[in-house]
Amino acid sequence: MHTDKSKVLLFGSGGVGTIAALNLEVGGHAEVTAVLRSNFKAVKERGFEIASCDHGTLKGWRPSEVINYVPKASEKQFDYLVCTTKNQPDCPPSLTELIAPAVKPGHTVIVLIQNGLNIEKPMFEAFPNNIVLSGVSMIGSHETEPGVIEHDDNDRVLIGPFHNPNLSAKDEEAAARDFVRIYSAGGKTDCELQLDVNFARWRKLVYNACLNSICALTGLDTGRIRLADGAIDGLVKPAMEEIRAAAKAVGVELPPDVCDFMIEIDPLNMYLPPSMLGDMRKGNFTEFENIVGEPLRVGTALGVPMPTLQVLYHLLQAIQWRTKEVRGLVTIPPKGDFVAK
Numbered sequence: 001m002h003t004d005k006s007k008v009l010l011f012g013s014g015g016v017g018t019i020a021a022l023n024l025e026v027g028g029h030a031e032v033t034a035v036l037r038s039n040f041k042a043v044k045e046r047g048f049e050i051a052s053c054d055h056g057t058l059k060g061w062r063p064s065e066v067i068n069y070v071p072k073a074s075e076k077q078f079d080y081l082v083c084t085t086k087n088q089p090d091c092p093p094s095l096t097e098l099i100a101p102a103v104k105p106g107h108t109v110i111v112l113i114q115n116g117l118n119i120e121k122p123m124f125e126a127f128p129n130n131i132v133l134s135g136v137s138m139i140g141s142h143e144t145e146p147g148v149i150e151h152d153d154n155d156r157v158l159i160g161p162f163h164n165p166n167l168s169a170k171d172e173e174a175a176a177r178d179f180v181r182i183y184s185a186g187g188k189t190d191c192e193l194q195l196d197v198n199f200a201r202w203r204k205l206v207y208n209a210c211l212n213s214i215c216a217l218t219g220l221d222t223g224r225i226r227l228a229d230g231a232i233d234g235l236v237k238p239a240m241e242e243i244r245a246a247a248k249a250v251g252v253e254l255p256p257d258v259c260d261f262m263i264e265i266d267p268l269n270m271y272l273p274p275s276m277l278g279d280m281r282k283g284n285f286t287e288f289e290n291i292v293g294e295p296l297r298v299g300t301a302l303g304v305p306m307p308t309l310q311v312l313y314h315l316l317q318a319i320q321w322r323t324k325e326v327r328g329l330v331t332i333p334p335k336g337d338f339v340a341k
């Protein structure tokens with residue numbers, strides 16, 4: 001059957017990805033094939049169970065197709081490849097390696113709805129002729145068990161082109177506009193075009209590099225961190241000011257009130273566990289390299305003092321190593337026998 005719907009491959013259908021798939025399907029201009037992993041069996045058998053502040057309650061919902069492998073572009077051609085996995089470049093295999101089979105050079109538009117800075121760089125390198133779009137999301141959505149999605153903070157997503165100097169800026173902007181069209185068509189989401197991707201990403205880092213990482217390290221949610229003695233003034237605000245200074249050094253002017261705005265973005269009594277805290281609680285890897293490491297490297301390379309971020313980064317790096325050890329991904333010398341003989 002002929003259909004003029006855009007063909008979308010969604011890679012990673014957890015909290016963010018499932019709601020993205022839902023928005024794309026309900027709009028009627030996209031047909032979504034979702035690549036699933038740990039939730040594949042549950043979703044194949046029962047569909048998703050979704051409790052959503054934007055979409056209501058859905059039981060047994062599935063996108064057009066659910067698969068558990070990355071299809072080859074030679075078998076099926078996709079117009080968009082939407083990546084909604086956690087982005088952890090320090091934990092191989094890399095995202096570019098994983099999605100490579102499905103990317104048709106010069107055709108597939110790659111959309112990264114993921115947190116962090118410089119996430120487009122490996123994409124430009126691996127797929128120099130493909131347009132790459134940025135998705136900065138302020139959603140609150142989580143998979144509580146396989147196939148069960150709790151979406152409790154409205155989907156607000158800013159889409160814009162990461163500019164690849166090899167490609168036409170006009171074509172990149174047109175692709176971003178088209179993605180906003182198909183994503184918004186259902187009318188259940190707030191999806192806007194934001195051509196200044198750098199601004200959108202640095203602004204979100206004020207939240208993610210600082211509040212998200214400090215919540216993860218302290219084990220406190222965004223309500224408790226505001227109540228905890230000294231945490232906001234002694235840690236969160238200084239870190240946020242360092243991000244603001246690094247942003248300024250790359251030409252992104254963030255207003256002075258952005259720090260208070262991000263601290264108070266959700267009501268205190270929502271006691272929201274941001275994503276890195278969620279990952280830490282589950283014993284999962286965190287996205288610390290893109291969320292903290294990249295802005296730290298960019299800022300320090302430009303001479304911006306970032307002492308708070310430096311400490312946060314190394315604490316997160318050590319915890320990532322701990323998780324790798326727990327998962328058997330690093331080997332250490334056997335413990336010596338130091339008992340006195």
Ligand SMILES: NC(=O)C1=CN([C@@H]2O[C@H](COP(=O)(O)OP(=O)(O)OC[C@H]3O[C@@H](n4cnc5c(N)ncnc54)[C@H](OP(=O)(O)O)[C@@H]3O)[C@@H](O)[C@H]2O)C=CC1
Binds near residue numbers: 113
């Ligand atoms: N959740 C939120 O509210 C927000 C998240 N973000 C950002 O959005 C991005 C996605 O986050 P989120 O949805 O929370 O993440 P989740 O962990 O909920 O979902 C990621 C999904 O990707 C799947 N996945 C990972 N690797 C593969 C693979 N190789 N093949 C197939 N599936 C794979 C995971 O499967 P498996 O279970 O098998 O690991 C999981 O279902 C992140 O960058 C995050 O920082 C931004 C704003 C808010």
Ligand SMILES: CC(C)(CO)C(=O)C(=O)O
Binds near residue numbers: 115137139207208274
């Ligand atoms: C700001 C927030 C909570 C989502 O909007 C987020 O980005 C995260 O938890 O990583």
